Amino acid sequence: MGRRWLPSLSALRGFEAAARHESAKQAAEELSVTATAISHQVRALEEALGVSLFVRKPRQLELTSQGRELQQVLETAFDSISSTLERISGAPCRQAITLSTTPAVAVRWLLSWVCMLRDSHPDIDLRIHASHEPVALDGVTADIAIRYGDGRWPGLVAEKLLDNTFIPACSPHLALNDPAQLPQHSLIHFRNQAAASAPIDWAAWQKQANVPGLDVSAGLVFTDETHAVSAAVGAQGVALMSRQLIEDELREGRLVQSFGPELEGKPFFLVYPESRKNDPTIRAVRDWVMAVPGGLCSL
Incomplete structure (x- = not known):
């Protein structure tokens, strides 16, 4: 096999995080760098490839078709690298994930069944964010949530959990x-x-x-x-x-x-970003919540 041509791996990592969050600021928080550094990495990657990867909008980055194609490839590649490292090291790489919900749902329905998630996925560290106010599912404040409402939240997958x-x-x-x-x-x-x-x-x-x-x-x-x-x-x-x-x-x-x-009040839904619906940790927590006794999928 001939010598591979690859742009900066740091730039690829920065772009993938920015694409996943649709935000340079949130990507910077995840990678512990500055938003300016993420912007420079993405610009350098675009120059190296000769294409635009994002349409820059106020407070949001929107992927172009080329950007979406690259983001999907990188997400799969990084997941594969993580799985391989975990397998050959013999020690699971721990994954932290934050689930946001109301205090009553957390205490009165969910917490009794955390053992189900721990038994099936001991590598996942679940963090519960209990609040009545919906928070951003940006991978920083929270990743996945249980909300009550009409099930229509732009950019989010919403799966009905409980009647109310x-x-x-x-x-x-x-x-x-x-x-x-x-x-x-x-x-x-x-x-x-x-x-x-x-x-x-x-x-x-x-x-x-x-x-x-x-x-x-x-x-x-x-x-x-x-x-x-x-x-x-x-x-x-x-x-x-x-x-x-x-x-x-x-x-x-x-x-x-x-x-x-x-x-009849508005029902409860499990919600998570459409852009992260194939994230293995999101899928694991999603499957656990949907299987908790009392939910519609467990009836």
């Missing part, structure tokens, strides 16, 4: 079996200004139930869903909660749903 049905729930010790009794008890509210979805709250419930004398503005207010659930279990009032997130309490009888109506 809101029900009035309370401790059986309250002996509540008729909505007409609600005005005699405290309402438990969950409110968070960072929530991206239209709220399902007691005001929305009352529009359907029309319970006489019910003041939907009064009661206990929590900014964390898990605290609202704890208050309901402790017989401090009646909470309007996602049934999918209190299934353990309902099954064990610590909470009961004595009446309706039920309100």
Whole structure:
């Protein structure tokens, strides 16, 4: 075989990171260099190849057709190199990945099943980013997320995970079996200004139930869903909660749903960048989340 011609490997690596993130700044953060260095590497690569690899837009890099072709080849090549190094070294190369979701989904649904991921992929270090506010899936703040909404997020793959049905729930010790009794008890509210979805709250419930004398503005207010659930279990009032997130309490009888109506909220989706759908670590975490008991794919 003749001598291979290759441009700078640093330039290829910098370009691949910039293409994956569609950002020189985020590529620089990943590779621990400056954004200027990434820009110089990409420019040098373009000059060496005699083609434009990106269309430069404000705050974003958009791949040209030649850039997309090169990015796909480099992604496959770098994955192959990583796998080979792992195999011949005998020690798995650890991969860190950050999953962003709400605190309630993390605590009440996901964390009990982290062992499934650890058993099947001991080389993956999972980091949970718990927040009500959606964050960028840029490979720096987070890589993959569980969000609730309509499933339409530009540039992201969205796979439906959970329905989101809101029900009035309370401790059986309250002996509540008729909505007409609600005005005699405290309402438990969950409110968070960072929530991206239209709220399902007691005001929305009352529009359907029309319970006489019910003041939907009064009661206990929590900014964390898990605290609202704890208050309901402790017989401090009646909470309007996602049934999918209190299934353990309902099954064990610590909470009961004595009446309706039920309100359908926006479902939960697993989302990740379209550009990283073939990333082995993304795929591994995706497969784990989709297999967690209680999700639609595990039913």
